[in-house]
Amino acid sequence: MSGGARDIRRRARHQNDNSGDGPARTTFDKKKQSKPRQIRSALLIGLVALSTIALAILYLLYQWYLTERVRTQASLPKMLFPNSSSAEVDPLRFWGSYRSQLYFGMKTRSPRSPVMGLMWLTEFTNKMPPPLRHWCDQSDGLPKYGWTKHDGINFGSQAIEEETYTMRTDFVKQKGGLHGGEWTAKISLKEKNPEKPPTVSLLFYIALDSSSGSAHLEPVLTKKRLSSVSGYSDELGNFEVIFPKTKSKLQKHNYLISYLPRLDKINDVVLNGMKVDAWDSARTLPYFTLGGRLVGRDSPSPPNFMVHQVTAQLPLEMEIVYQSRSFIDRQSTLSGDIFTSTLNRFSAEFDKKFAETFNLESKGYKENEVTFAKATLSNMIGGIGYFYGASLVQSKYNKEPLEYWKAPLLTAVPSRSFFPRGFLWDEGFHNLLISQWNPTISKDIISHWLDLMNWEGWIPREQILGYEARAKVPQEFIVQRNENANPPTLFLTIKKLVGHMISSKDSKDQAFLKALYPRLQTWFNWYNSTQNGPLPLSYRWRGRDSNTVRELNPKTLTSGLDDYPRASHPTDQERHIDLYCWIAFASEIMADIAKSLGERWEDYEATARILKDNNHMDSLHWSDKKQQYSDYGLHTNRVKLERPRPPPNLNPGQRPPPMDQEKYRVIVSEPTYQFVNAFGYVSLFPFLLKMVHPTSPKLFKILTDLKDPRLLWTDYGLRSLAKSAHLYNRYNTEHDPPYWRGPIWMNMNYLALSALYHYASTDGPYTDMAKELYTELRSNIVANVIKEYERTGYMWENYDDKTGNGKGSHPFTGWSALVVLIMAEEY
Ligand SMILES: *[C@@H]1O[C@H](CO)[C@@H](O)[C@H](O)[C@H]1NC(C)=O
Numbered sequence: 001m002s003g004g005a006r007d008i009r010r011r012a013r014h015q016n017d018n019s020g021d022g023p024a025r026t027t028f029d030k031k032k033q034s035k036p037r038q039i040r041s042a043l044l045i046g047l048v049a050l051s052t053i054a055l056a057i058l059y060l061l062y063q064w065y066l067t068e069r070v071r072t073q074a075s076l077p078k079m080l081f082p083n084s085s086s087a088e089v090d091p092l093r094f095w096g097s098y099r100s101q102l103y104f105g106m107k108t109r110s111p112r113s114p115v116m117g118l119m120w121l122t123e124f125t126n127k128m129p130p131p132l133r134h135w136c137d138q139s140d141g142l143p144k145y146g147w148t149k150h151d152g153i154n155f156g157s158q159a160i161e162e163e164t165y166t167m168r169t170d171f172v173k174q175k176g177g178l179h180g181g182e183w184t185a186k187i188s189l190k191e192k193n194p195e196k197p198p199t200v201s202l203l204f205y206i207a208l209d210s211s212s213g214s215a216h217l218e219p220v221l222t223k224k225r226l227s228s229v230s231g232y233s234d235e236l237g238n239f240e241v242i243f244p245k246t247k248s249k250l251q252k253h254n255y256l257i258s259y260l261p262r263l264d265k266i267n268d269v270v271l272n273g274m275k276v277d278a279w280d281s282a283r284t285l286p287y288f289t290l291g292g293r294l295v296g297r298d299s300p301s302p303p304n305f306m307v308h309q310v311t312a313q314l315p316l317e318m319e320i321v322y323q324s325r326s327f328i329d330r331q332s333t334l335s336g337d338i339f340t341s342t343l344n345r346f347s348a349e350f351d352k353k354f355a356e357t358f359n360l361e362s363k364g365y366k367e368n369e370v371t372f373a374k375a376t377l378s379n380m381i382g383g384i385g386y387f388y389g390a391s392l393v394q395s396k397y398n399k400e401p402l403e404y405w406k407a408p409l410l411t412a413v414p415s416r417s418f419f420p421r422g423f424l425w426d427e428g429f430h431n432l433l434i435s436q437w438n439p440t441i442s443k444d445i446i447s448h449w450l451d452l453m454n455w456e457g458w459i460p461r462e463q464i465l466g467y468e469a470r471a472k473v474p475q476e477f478i479v480q481r482n483e484n485a486n487p488p489t490l491f492l493t494i495k496k497l498v499g500h501m502i503s504s505k506d507s508k509d510q511a512f513l514k515a516l517y518p519r520l521q522t523w524f525n526w527y528n529s530t531q532n533g534p535l536p537l538s539y540r541w542r543g544r545d546s547n548t549v550r551e552l553n554p555k556t557l558t559s560g561l562d563d564y565p566r567a568s569h570p571t572d573q574e575r576h577i578d579l580y581c582w583i584a585f586a587s588e589i590m591a592d593i594a595k596s597l598g599e600r601w602e603d604y605e606a607t608a609r610i611l612k613d614n615n616h617m618d619s620l621h622w623s624d625k626k627q628q629y630s631d632y633g634l635h636t637n638r639v640k641l642e643r644p645r646p647p648p649n650l651n652p653g654q655r656p657p658p659m660d661q662e663k664y665r666v667i668v669s670e671p672t673y674q675f676v677n678a679f680g681y682v683s684l685f686p687f688l689l690k691m692v693h694p695t696s697p698k699l700f701k702i703l704t705d706l707k708d709p710r711l712l713w714t715d716y717g718l719r720s721l722a723k724s725a726h727l728y729n730r731y732n733t734e735h736d737p738p739y740w741r742g743p744i745w746m747n748m749n750y751l752a753l754s755a756l757y758h759y760a761s762t763d764g765p766y767t768d769m770a771k772e773l774y775t776e777l778r779s780n781i782v783a784n785v786i787k788e789y790e791r792t793g794y795m796w797e798n799y800d801d802k803t804g805n806g807k808g809s810h811p812f813t814g815w816s817a818l819v820v821l822i823m824a825e826e827y
Pocket residue numbers: 081082083084088089
């Protein structure tokens with residue numbers, strides 16, 4: 001029970017004293033002699049009844065308080081003013097490609113933004129429904145797509161490849177007016193084989209939804225062509241989205257004016273608004289065109305969705321020009337040659353800044369490698385989305401999930417196709433790279449995340465905000481539970497950002513630290529008090545299922561390393577070394593920030609000192625038997641998955657169990673309390689977070705183990721679980737393939753390189769050993785990721801430990817993009 005709950009109880013008792021027994025006794029005492037007995041008992045009964053009612057009310061209030069607590073905001077000042085993303089305060093970042101899940105879309109950083117987006121369709125197809133590209137989707141099977149340059153502010157350039165043609169989506173913004181400036185996007189398509197140019201439809205839409213308030217759109221038709229849409233919204237004032245005529249010959253134009261009930265229904269509305277036509281008399285295959293005006297102005301649901309379609313044999317170019325009426329002294333329209341020259345200027349500035357920030361040429365990287373690194377950074381930056389909505393959350397006091405408060409989130413995403421939303425522990429890694437490129441954007445992202453903290457100090461780890469985001473997530477993963485943590489990796493970025501702020505006298509830096517600190521305190525406290533372990537200063541992940549009958553090893557989703565083997569039988573007695581290290585890491589940074597602000601730092605430093613004390617750590621987590629750092633818990637290796645067998649002798653009339661029953665877990669030998677002897681990423685944590693003393697013989701053991709190809713070492717990076725481990729590459733249930741049980745993950749390899757770099761530059765007996773490992777591991781990883789990028793067109797979620805092949809979702813330019821920092825040796 002936490003402090004606040006206790007407070008309310010105390011208050012409850014206090015009120016009872018006043019309204020119930022207290023005054024009653026006085027009355028009673030005074031009148032005792034002069035009043036008959038009946039009155040006394042009546043009074044007593046009345047008082048008892050009153051107190052009971054009061055108690056009942058208090059009880060109900062308390063229950064209500066408990067159920068609401070999970071979605072009560074932290075009672076701390078917000079890091080961000082409500083207007084911080086507005087056009088007035090930050091006009092340059094108001095518009096952006098903040099719809100991460102789309103191949104290309106634009107919106108503002110506002111909950112009430114109109115949204116715009118690109119769809120396209122290769123014509124003359126027999127497929128029904130026609131394969132419309134819109135949301136990034138692996139099943140579209142595009143050979144390649146992704147931002148090649150994106151600076152997070154002024155412009156972005158993306159290359160997309162289809163089977164028979166290539167595509168570019170470029171956009172450029174310009175300052176001016178009162179409502180966050182203007183922008184132009186250009187979509188250019190080119191056929192791969194000039195002998196057989198395909199015919200393609202480009203569709204560009206603008207949409208409002210119920211959140212857009214009094215905003216409205218008005219189509220402008222010129223000779224039956226939708227030449228522009230004018231609109232108005234409170235934030236944007238009057239604006240125009242113009243579709244200039246394109247030069248390509250043989251083009252047709254169509255449009256759709258319709259009603260969109262909700263943002264996740266865009267595809268449905270477009271497909272429903274399509275009809276099949278004949279392109280010309282020679283061609284018989286269907287040509288899909290938009291059906292024109294489907295909803296009249298006076299309809300009860302007036303049109304809020306307009307799509308411009310242009311179809312042509314390639315090559316084809318289309319511009320979309322967004323202009324604000326408040327822009328009165330515009331020199332020239334951002335279009336045609338002016339668009340191109342502005343784009344080129346920003347692009348050159350990007351190259352210059354990239355070279356200064358990462359210095360890759362001076363590290364000997366060749367042109368194709370630098371191009372790869374630019375694209376990888378750009379995808380991280382171009383993947384940054386602006387989401388708005390409420391998570392579904394639940395505590396143990398809630399029978400049903402509740403909506404969290406509605407809030408905005410600016411965040412990068414792990415994968416535009418597969419995970420287009422915010423993940424707490426990913427974000428700490430993402431911002432190592434983002435802050436290197438643009439610390440302002442990182443500070444903004446971190447502030448958004450910390451403002452999602454509830455009263456207890458909890459931050460939901462997966463942020464599924466808004467209908468579009470929810471549409472991408474299976475039902476069972478939507479609800480977030482408040483016992484569950486996730487590694488506090490934001491401290492990785494904060495350490496990097498704060499390093500120079502602590503010494504800087506810049507008032508902006510100091511203001512940021514001052515706003516940051518109270519939230520970090522509450523956050524840290526939440527970890528330190530709710531994720532504690534059975535022994536003093538030990539820690540335990542919550543959220544493991546101790547009743548599982550299907551999982552070989554119950555997952556620890558909260559740790560981020562989902563199926564990495566832990567104790568086979570979750571109990572309250574277990575302790576986790578990775579969480580221990582995260583808290584140690586965080587407490588040290590807390591002490592640093594507290595000192596620089598003149599706040600009380602002593603407790604943080606004391607906690608950091610104990611946790612970093614190798615004797616304390618070893619006593620909790622070093623397994624003498626296996627000579628490695630380990631989790632501790634109720635464990636046996638001897639579990640297996642089996643299909644239920646029919647009973648040996650079926651009685652007459654008894655039916656055998658169905659053969660398709662799922663396999664279940666069988667315990668071959670009973671578990672005992674012991675160190676969990678899997679070797680892999682978790683065992684490395686004291687090394688990964690640089691806690692092992694540089695002279696410790698345990699460091700020697702770890703470095704020796706790192707290099708062993710029978711354990712973690714491969715030619716492509718460090719695998720997640722030793723080849724020798726019992727659960728190496730094993731399915732966790734019949735349907736649950738290995739995830740953190742073999743594949744190579746970039747975030748952990750980044751930490752390993754960072755640690756090797758640290759030990760290689762710290763005096764000690766193992767300096768040279770660390771240096772050697774560092775050099776080899778770094779070149780293995782960089783070479784493999786680039787090779788795979790060039791072979792497949794993508795960055796991947798993880799890499800196969802036997803072949804180096806990219807695996808899992810793609811493009812995955814979340815933490816896999818840390819390879820850019822690895823190339824630049826920025827740790
Ligand atoms: C934004 O909000 C803050 C706090 O409410 C206020 O001080 C500031 O003037 C506002 N800025 C603008 C440009 O409206």
